[in-house]
Amino acid sequence: MTNVEWHGSSGTKSLRQTVEEVLDATMQEEFRHFDLHVDGRAAVRDENPEWPSYLASHRHEYVRTICDVLDFSRKTGAKRVLEIGAFFGLVCLTLKKFGLDVVAADIPEYMEMPEQIERFGRNGVTRASVRLQEYLMPFDDERFDIIIMTEVLEHLNFNPVPLIKEINRIGAKDSLFYLSLPNLAYYRNRVGFLFGKSMLQPIATYIEQVTPGSLEIVNGHWREYTKAEIAELLMCLGYRIERHYFFSIVDVLPNPTLKNRLTRLVFSLLPSFKENQTALAIRSNRSELPIYIPRTVHATLRSV
Template identity: 25%
Template sequence: MQFKKKSGVVGAQSPLLRWVCGSEQYGAHAIGRLLRHKGSFKKALDLGAGTGRDLEIIRKSSPGVELFGIEFDAQQCAILKSKGVKTYQVDLESSRLPFEDEYFDIVIINQVLEHIKDIFFILHETARVLKTGGYVLIGVPNVASLHNRALLLFGQHPTQAKSYSAHIRTFSKQDTQRMIELAGNGVFQLVDFAGAQFYPFPKKIARLLSSALPSFAFSIFFLFQKQSDYTDSFYQYGKSLTASTFCKNSLK
């Protein structure tokens, strides 16, 4: 069965979506707003960096920043390197990050966690390499978006959680914030929140609606700040769950 792709939205066959700008769900403008007035960053890391789109946002606000990217796809690694990004080809679910503790001022994890089965190992490594006082920016699809609520009302499945898609986890504002605070044992505090993309509206209207009603947007973005020294709370939380795999491994 063939799935059509319109406006960057996989499977978007409905005529209602013909004006939707698919790239809006990645939230470049939302990321820029969240990072505004947060000072200049010296070292920035992007987990699942792709072609470096989000790192370019940081480079614009912090021209002297040293950029690092973790990416598994070899072709995208080559693109990152061509842009001056220090690139490491690493499997996020099975390998420790090749950096010392408290190395980065900011870590970005945008549109990645929904693809990950065992997220606590990744969150552990993120907290480990992030400086105290630094930021982690997380972007995920919102299962509680307005269009998903409407779909469920009519007995349809949420678009962010299709069984035949690459997404294996779902996120909403309250649940994600609770997970980070609970599993992290208070190490992270939410300091800002934003939304991006608003089905089925065109770009200008979508931006207005996602700004006014961020928790109803297609994608949601969290800016957490690391409040204190980190030991291994995410790792231990993951280890306590029977579904965890990588947190069963030794940290040594």
């Protein structure tokens, strides 16, 4: 595999333009036929051969994440990357093409699929099967310069504090913990709550996950967070917030409608009304937060 040249200027291309080109090429090369085999059940196929709909709908998020990570790498020389919740690995595969040393981690149901083993192996990306509720990560102390966890924290239905402490352990000093997730204070949540609507997981999704034949092995959002809550969680576990920002799909729509333009105007005045947020946290020290894990949380593990 030939690495993409990106540290210096490449003609008139910006980093974002280069990332978009490499990402799009990777999406078409690796996911032209998007098959999903889970728990030995029937395959789910995305019949669009050029732009798998799930990946295409999240393209703007992948571009933003990759640009942020490459910018940090360029400034610090960071090379060793772990993505927690890599899913099908589009971010990992793209970062690998930019010359980073990448490990993709996710639940065994994803990581041990034959097509995943072949895809990651062929592209030189290391796989790791993890269950985050076990709290222990199969990596040495200070193993990574960059740890990415996007659209994962909100899916956890257990206390995340021991997990974040474990992530702190495997991050090197001054490493980046890149955390992206929905914004609980999104304006639609605020308005809905005023009218008595819940901001939490719809009951129907609980039923869907346990319906025979369902492929919903990872349920929806058990707990979303505000900006202040993310800062509190990370700062008590050895991180400092280098940067935090809110983002929205409306920011990058190529042909915005009048409604989109009005929404952009509101968001420019009140960015905390946007639906998503990203925190770039630097590991300033090894967390020494005392932790006792009760048996009601984990059957055997008492501390991390």
